[in-house]
Amino acid sequence: MGSALALTLAAALTATALSTPQATAAPAGSSDDPAEGTSKLDLVGARFDQTANGALALVLRTNQPWMPSDVEPSPQQLLCVYLRAIKARAPGARLCVVPMPRAPSGVGLRFTTLDEAGNRVGIRDLPTAVTRRPTIVSASLAPAQLRLAAGRYAWQARSIAAGVEDRLPDAGEIPLRITRASAPPAPPRCFGAASRDPRRLCRNPLLLRTVIPAPGDAPLAQNSPCTPLQRDGVLSPCEFGVPAADARATVALIGDSHAAHWRAALEVVAQKRRWRGISITRSGCPYSRAAIQLEKPARLPDCLAWNEQLPRWLARHPEIHTVFVSQHIAGRVRVGSARNALAAKMAGLRAAWRATPASVTRIVVIRDTPLVGLQTLDCVRRARSTLRDASRVCALPRRIVLAVDPAFVAAQRLRSRRVRAIDMTRFLCDKRRCFTVVGGALVYKDGQHLTDTFATTLGPYLLRAFDEA
Numbered sequence: 001m002g003s004a005l006a007l008t009l010a011a012a013l014t015a016t017a018l019s020t021p022q023a024t025a026a027p028a029g030s031s032d033d034p035a036e037g038t039s040k041l042d043l044v045g046a047r048f049d050q051t052a053n054g055a056l057a058l059v060l061r062t063n064q065p066w067m068p069s070d071v072e073p074s075p076q077q078l079l080c081v082y083l084r085a086i087k088a089r090a091p092g093a094r095l096c097v098v099p100m101p102r103a104p105s106g107v108g109l110r111f112t113t114l115d116e117a118g119n120r121v122g123i124r125d126l127p128t129a130v131t132r133r134p135t136i137v138s139a140s141l142a143p144a145q146l147r148l149a150a151g152r153y154a155w156q157a158r159s160i161a162a163g164v165e166d167r168l169p170d171a172g173e174i175p176l177r178i179t180r181a182s183a184p185p186a187p188p189r190c191f192g193a194a195s196r197d198p199r200r201l202c203r204n205p206l207l208l209r210t211v212i213p214a215p216g217d218a219p220l221a222q223n224s225p226c227t228p229l230q231r232d233g234v235l236s237p238c239e240f241g242v243p244a245a246d247a248r249a250t251v252a253l254i255g256d257s258h259a260a261h262w263r264a265a266l267e268v269v270a271q272k273r274r275w276r277g278i279s280i281t282r283s284g285c286p287y288s289r290a291a292i293q294l295e296k297p298a299r300l301p302d303c304l305a306w307n308e309q310l311p312r313w314l315a316r317h318p319e320i321h322t323v324f325v326s327q328h329i330a331g332r333v334r335v336g337s338a339r340n341a342l343a344a345k346m347a348g349l350r351a352a353w354r355a356t357p358a359s360v361t362r363i364v365v366i367r368d369t370p371l372v373g374l375q376t377l378d379c380v381r382r383a384r385s386t387l388r389d390a391s392r393v394c395a396l397p398r399r400i401v402l403a404v405d406p407a408f409v410a411a412q413r414l415r416s417r418r419v420r421a422i423d424m425t426r427f428l429c430d431k432r433r434c435f436t437v438v439g440g441a442l443v444y445k446d447g448q449h450l451t452d453t454f455a456t457t458l459g460p461y462l463l464r465a466f467d468e469a
Contacts, residue, residue: 029057029176039161040066041079043168046157048081054180055140058109060097060157065134068099068106070161078160079137083176086152095146097130097137102217105132109139111146113227122228122238127452143178144271147227149243150178188440192457193427195439207440208389213453215381218445224264224452226279233309234282234302241270241277248274251322252360254310257283257449258368259326264452266324268459269466278320280313282306286327289355290348291334311355318359325353328448329368329405345406346413353419364466365411367423370401370434374447380436395433402434420469427458 029049045061060079071079073096084092093113100108107130113122126146130139143149154173159166190204191212226238240263241247253259253266260281270277284294285303287310294300314320335344353363376394383390402425411421428434428443436443441454450458 029174039159039164039166040064040070041077041159041161042166043079043157043159046081046168048083048155048157048174049176050143050178051140055142056146056178057138057140058095059136059138062135062159068101068132071097071099071107073098073110076160076163078158080159081155081157083146083153083155084173086154086175093146098125100125103130104214105130105137107132107137109141111225124225124227126225143180144242144267145225147225147240147243148178149246150180152177187457190439192439192441192454193461194457196427197461198426202439204439208391209384209387210440211380211384211390211437211442212440213442213451215377215384215442218377218442218451223260224267224455226263229278232313234305235280235309235313236282237278237280237313239276239278240267241275244276246274247276249321250276250278250317250319251324252278252280252314252320253324254280254287255325255327256281256286256331258328259324259366261369261450261455262324262326262366262462264450264455265458265462268456269463272460272463278317280310284328286331286349287325287352288327288331288333288345288348289351290344292348293332293334307352311357314360315357318357320360322362322364323356323360324364324366325407326366326368327407329403330371342404342406342409346410349407349410350414361418363411363419364469365407365419365421366462367408367421367425368405369444369448369450370396370398370425370428371403371448372396372401372434372436372444376436376444376447380442391435391437391439394436396436398429398432398434402429422462422465422469424458424462424465427461 029047040062042063043060044063045059047057047059049057051057058081071077078096080094080096082094093111096110096112097107098110099106109126109128109130111124111126112120115121126141128139128141128145130137153176155176156173157168188204188207190202190207195202195204195207224240226240229237229239251270253263260279263279266277269275282303284299285306286292287307289307292300292303294303331345333341333344333348335341356363376396379394380390383393408421408423411419428438438454439457441457442451443454445451
């Protein structure tokens, strides 16, 4: 049942996509060619178009069966769709099949943005299920995952094997019209955070023994897609949400890796509010003016520089009026005694918020998540293998895994109209326990970071909390 629900969640259009275009009746957005060579990756059929529910259906059909090792990006053994906006110069971007050993099919999709010369600008692996048969690979994904606004595009399927390139069709590109930048296909009822909505009791017995994604896949999963922007000093901003041309406002997400894992939830918020989001995070480096201590001291100079440069970057971008902040609850600072640690952390956080330029009129502090430990994935794996309810058997005592968050407390005590606090703990814990699986969604990809799958289900409720704050 779990695997069926996973396909429902991540690839609802797989059955449609696998109806491979035939040479006698190729639908719009597809192309067929007879096999031109003997390469395994020689293309004989392709489809890339928007279906009735708004998702993009991708199908690539090859001349011969191939294995995941046959699509290694380096050396170049490529099986890709090249995509560009009609008004832009080619090539724009490419969507390629790449080997992913942890994925059930052995392959995944990598989206690479390109400059006018065809050089790689940004690379990200997409959290999208891919189906592979001997000569067919297919997937269903939302335009939002590729940050594609509604409009006119052109695409062409290409493969490269042993230095020989095959283009389908040889005559040129195929038009693609995106009528709406839709959200991904709807998940099962009560999936993820929806099962803990205090305003609407939601139970789905079919999810009791479901875990999506599988615990073995979660540790390698990347955060929600984010397109790199120009590097500025030690800052590495990237953008998510809707494209700038379609955006009503621009917001920013800042902090360490415990901010980055909220990007999937903010992606949902940004799509609903038509926001362009800028993510500026640095792993292990909280946004603070305290005397920070890091596990790896060699990283401290860059962390301090990051904290100094970030306010100046925000000042140069006055279009950003709202900033979302979150950071690791257990970050350390130098203090005279352990008794003063909380006060020192709070003082450093408040100093960083004061240093944020006045153009930022709202600072939204998201309370950090529980720290559950790496053993939780093993527990979920065992529960899943014995068909037990991992949500119940792998829950942990709230008093142990949910500590005081200095940033959340500091924001609450400020009682400021500018700085507001949001607490999403209700969706991860009840009064006694914190959960590692919620509504069939695996909550953590390791001992402390949210999976993109679960964080995405938090999106509607993060939007609700933001509106109330």
